[in-house]
Amino acid sequence: MRGYSVLHVDAAGLHASGHDFFQSDNGVWLVDEVQTGYFSL
Numbered sequence: 130m131r132g133y134s135v136l137h138v139d140a141a142g143l144h145a146s147g148h149d150f151f152q153s154d155n156g157v158w159l160v161d162e163v164q165t166g167y168f169s170l
Contacts, residue, residue, distance in 0.1 A: 139167040 143160060144150065151159045 135170065137169045138163060139169070143167055 140150075140158075143163065148160050148163075153159055
């Protein structure tokens with residue numbers, strides 16, 4: 130069952146700031162670290 134997200138990560142902002150994203154073997158996107166300014170509720 131899917132519901133509403135409770136935490137939003139500004140992935141576009143992270144990418145624009147130069148953070149590198151990696152895709153795991155099972156398809157999940159990962160990043161080394163996310164500063165608190167990129168989170169919102």
